[in-house]
Amino acid sequence: xxxxxxxxxxxxxxxxxxxxxxxxxxxxxxxxxxxxxxxxxxxxxxxxxxxxxxxxxxxxxxxxx
Numbered sequence: 001x002x003x004x005x006x007x008x009x010x011x012x013x014x015x016x017x018x019x020x021x022x023x024x025x026x027x028x029x030x031x032x033x034x035x036x037x038x039x040x041x042x043x044x045x046x047x048x049x050x051x052x053x054x055x056x057x058x059x060x061x062x063x064x065x
Contacts, residue, residue, distance in 0.1 A: 008021035008031065011048070017045040018048055021034050022034075
């Protein structure tokens with residue numbers, strides 16, 4: 001039992017969206033069905049807020065070797 005206001009989200013930082021889980025987090029069937037739907041592209045996508053994801057900047061002129 002997870003309970004106590006636990007929320008699940010799927011997020012795609014590269015594409016800038018996330019999906020909220022609206023089912024029962026204590027139900028394995030609900031969670032797995034939601035994951036399958038997300039993989040298939042079903043469900044509502046919400047846009048990530050500006051500044052939520054910070055991209056790493058590559059340093060020029062430096063290499064590891």
